[in-house]
Amino acid sequence: MAGLQIPLDHVLLLATLLFACGLAGLMSRRNIIFMLLSLEVMLNAAALAFVAAGAHWGQADGQVIFMLILAVAAAEVSVGLGLVLQVQRRLKSLDMDGADRMRG
């Protein structure tokens, strides 16, 4: 693996930035679809960090966890889109601030 070796620090920095972007999106967007997208970005940031760490130490665990995250993300999206459909049907809107009937 000689040649272009991206330093681990850089990858982790990228992962952190991606995570932060996702987090900011999650906290600031009101549309549920964008919130799900932001969540996806955050998941992938975490996955990237795993892969990079696995490559750095030459361990397969990183990629295993990546596969697990892919599966979790897929499951989350399927449930999430189902919820999106229900929200759209009931509230005629995707604004999550409107869905506050559980308030105390």
Added chain:
Amino acid sequence: MATALVLIPLLPMLSAALLMIFGRRLPQQLVAIIGAGAVALSALCVLSIAQPFLATHQALQVQLWSWMQIGDFSPNFSFYVDGLTLVMMSIITGVGFLIHLYSTEFMQQDDSFSRYFAYLNLFIAAMLILVMADNLLLLYLGWEGVGLCSYLLVGFWYRDPANGAAARKAFIVTRVGDTAMALGLLLLYTELGTLEIQPLMTAANIHWVEGDGLAIVATALLLGGALGKSAQIPLHTWLPDAMAGPTPVSALIHAATMVTAGVYLIARTHELFLLAPPTLIAVALIGLLTALMAAFSALVQQDIKRILAYSTISQIGYMFLGLGVGAWGASVFHLMTHAFFKALLFLAAGAVIHCLHHEHNIFRMGGLRTRLPVVFWSFLIGAAALAALPLTSGFFSKDAILLAAWQAPGIGPLLWLGGLLGALLTAFYSFRLVFIVFFGELQTSPDKQPGWRMALPLALLCLLSLAGGWIGIPVREVFPPQEEQHAGFLVHVISIGIPLLGVWLAYAVYISKQISFQDAAASPRGRRWSQLWLAGWRFDDFYSWLLVRPYQTIARFLRNEPVDRFYDFIAAISLQFNHLLSNLQNGRLRWYATSMIMGLILMLILGMEGAT
């Protein structure tokens, strides 16, 4: 004899019960017959026991049943009749009957005719129990009974809130005295072990010497009760207001009978008072002070009934003065003659009011001498007796009291002088009343004449007021013998002359206008004094400032439940917390997500802190 004795209070009591239950359904005439008839029968019963009593002078005692039994304490429901009781019973049933008869006409137009007679009969029954009781507890029952009836009758026209206020005032002010009296009874019982009057007197003479501290306290407490019921300083303020009731009620309760209960109480327990000379001096001083104070107030009043009310207070003051100097018999004598002429005056005043469309202000009366001749002569005779003009009944009784005051050791002559001043004022204000109401120009013309049921009681009371001075009251056995009184010739002349002087003064001021008080009354000082007298020496304002207003302030304060405020505060705080926390649970997904993240970050920071 025993049956007659029991019937005396029982008849009015039964009649009261009958009228209370069925009164509304009975025709007015029948109500009048039952109400007045019961008292008439009662009066006949008094006569029937008076006859044998006067022959033997043997005190009667009838025991009906044991009232209650609590350990050693077992007061009886029993009656004791001696000369003093007999005098009181005769006044109550006799004058009471005349007033009942008068009322049948006076109250004819009233919707609550039967209620009126029920209360009046109940009053007679309670008063009879008061005077006939042979123990102080039963006396207290009658005492409270007359207080209740006074309340009911002062507030008889209850639709006007002012009458209700007057009734409450009468009840509450006398209650102050009653409380003192109840304490006195408790003290007597705990110290002497009985409340039956005759054994109590014997026991007191055995256990206490003259001037004993306990005797002074006990008599002072009894005196408190007497002051309340008999409207003496400082508990007299209720009587002028009690004129809110129907006029015959004022005649019966607030002049002739109930207000003399205090005099009766002191006369009845005189052996106790003899053991407490300081209390006796207090009785005399309070009596004299009240007599003068009320006489000054009566000088400037404008309401015909208020003048008579103040004159009542003043005359009872004389009775207290008599009691205080040990002239028991003279006091009881004055009580009797006062009952005659004051009932007469009130009934005549009631007739004036009745015939003048309920006019009370004397300055809107005048010239009634020829229009209402019966009333005029009644009023004149009543006023003459009140002023103690020679040969009227009031003269004999007041003269006896003044003579006794003259001969009292120590402060006697001073009391005598004060009494003379009061007599002068009395003569002046009673004839001021006569001259203003019956002489001069006609102001309001009467629209009716009193009928026979009003005229007959007036005529009989006139007779009694004139000739009552020759009635000998059989109280010699009741009271300790007094030394024969020999006062100088001058003393007699003065006490005859003073009332005449007062009448002449009233004549000069109000008829011939030789003397005028206009200038004196118009000066600032004169105006201040007459305002003070008009307001009854501002006792009402003083009590209002001292007691009523602070009480109301406290009541207003407590009405807002200050203690609850503290617990409300705690509840409000927890409610605020509830709002705060329920705001966190606002149902917004982003808020939840954000708070989760924040929490996570916080925990990470804390974790790192811990790690390093």
